[in-house]
Amino acid sequence: MKIGFIGLGIMGKPMAKNLIKAGHDLIVFDVIKENVDDVVVAGAKSAASSKQVAQECKLIITMLPNSPHVKTVIMGENGILEGASEETIVVDMSSIAPSASQEMEKSCAEKGVKLIDAPVSGGEPKAIDGSLSIMVGGDKAVFDEVYDILMVMGASAVHCGDIGAGNTTKLANQVIVALNIAAVSEAFMLSTKAGVDPIKVFDAIKGGLAGSTVMNAKIPMITEGNFKPGFKIDLHIKDLNNALETGHTVGAPLPLTATVLEMLQMLHADGFGQYDHSGIAKYYEKLTGTEIRK
Numbered sequence: 657m658k659i660g661f662i663g664l665g666i667m668g669k670p671m672a673k674n675l676i677k678a679g680h681d682l683i684v685f686d687v688i689k690e691n692v693d694d695v696v697v698a699g700a701k702s703a704a705s706s707k708q709v710a711q712e713c714k715l716i717i718t719m720l721p722n723s724p725h726v727k728t729v730i731m732g733e734n735g736i737l738e739g740a741s742e743e744t745i746v747v748d749m750s751s752i753a754p755s756a757s758q759e760m761e762k763s764c765a766e767k768g769v770k771l772i773d774a775p776v777s778g779g780e781p782k783a784i785d786g787s788l789s790i791m792v793g794g795d796k797a798v799f800d801e802v803y804d805i806l807m808v809m810g811a812s813a814v815h816c817g818d819i820g821a822g823n824t825t826k827l828a829n830q831v832i833v834a835l836n837i838a839a840v841s842e843a844f845m846l847s848t849k850a851g852v853d854p855i856k857v858f859d860a861i862k863g864g865l866a867g868s869t870v871m872n873a874k875i876p877m878i879t880e881g882n883f884k885p886g887f888k889i890d891l892h893i894k895d896l897n898n899a900l901e902t903g904h905t906v907g908a909p910l911p912l913t914a915t916v917l918e919m920l921q922m923l924h925a926d927g928f929g930q931y932d933h934s935g936i937a938k939y940y941e942k943l944t945g946t947e948i949r950k
C-alpha cells in the first residue's frame with residue numbers, strides 16, 4: 657500500500673522503516689533533510705511538502721512533536737488539506753493535546769478528510785522493534801480500516817473512544833511515567849545518601865510491589881549516568897503542560913503532575929532539556945550534591 661509519512665525523528669524514522677520492511681511504498685516528508693535521507697536510503701520516496709504527500713497518498717501518518725506542528729502540517733500553507741481528497745485518511749500518531757485533535761478533526765471533516773488520533777507508548781526501542789502500544793481515538797470504522805497498518809508498528813492498538821481519546825489516554829500514561837521516574841529518583845537518592853548501593857536496592861525491590869517497567873528501564877541508565885534520549889525532558893514538559901491544560905478544562909486537579917512539571921522546568925532552565933527524562937534524577941542530584949551511581 658502507498659503510505660505517506662510526515663515527521664521522521666527519533667520515533668517516526670524507525671516506524672517508517674518498519675512499514676517499508678513490511679512491503680509498503682512510503683512517500684515521506686520532514687523539515688530536516690538528514691532525517692529524510694536516512695529513510696530514503698531504506699527505500700522511501702521523498703516529497704517536497706506535506707501537500708505533495710497528500711496528493712500522492714490516501715493514507716498519511718504524522719509523527720510530530722506537539723499540537724502546533726501537527727496543525728501546521730495538516731492545516732497550514734502547503735499542508736495536507738491543500739493536497740487531500742475526500743478519500744484521505746490522516747492517522748496522527750504524535751502526542752498532542754486532545755482538544756487540538758478535536759479541533760483538527762472538525763477542519764478535516766469540512767473537507768471530507770478523516771482524522772484519527774493514535775499516539776504511542778514504548779519509546780525508541782519499541783518503535784525500532786515494532787512493538788509500540790498504540791491508543792486510538794476517533795471513528796471506529798476508520799480505526800478498523802487502518803488496524804493492520806498500525807499493527808506493523810505496534811504490538812497492540814486499542815480503540816479508546818471518540819476523537820481525542822487516544823491523546824487523553826496518552827496523557828494519563830505520561831503522568832504515570834513522569835511521577836514514577838520522580839518517585840524512583842527520590843527513593844534511590846534516599847538509599848544512596850543512607851549509604852546503600854543502588855544496584856542492591858534495585859535487585860532487592862524490582863520483583864516486589866514497587867517494581868515497574870519504568871524502574872527497570874531507567875535505573876540502569878541513572879546508575880550509569882547515561883541520560884542520552886530516549887524521551888527528552890522537553891517533550892515531557894510538553895506532555896505535562898497538555899495534561900494540566902486538559903485537567904483544568906475537565907475539572908481534574910493534578911497536584912503531583914504540577915510539582916513534577918516544575919522539577920522538569922528547573923532542569924530545562926539549567927540546560928538539561930535534551931536529556932532523557934530519566935534525568936529527573938539530576939534534580940535530586942543537584943539538591944544533594946550526590947550522584948546515584950553504581
Ligand code: NAD
Nearest residue numbers: 663664665666667686687688720721750751779780886887
Ligand atoms: P523528534 O523531535 O525526534 O521528531 C519530530 C520530527 O518532526 C523531527 O524530525 C522534525 O524535524 C519533524 N517536524 C517538526 N515540524 C515539522 C513540520 N512542520 N513538517 C515536517 N516535519 C516536521 O520527536 P520524537 O521523539 O520522534 O517524538 C514525536 C512524537 O512522539 C512526540 O509527540 C512525542 O511526544 C511522541 N513520543 C515520543 C517518544 C520517544 O521516546 N521519543 C515515545 C512516545 C511518544
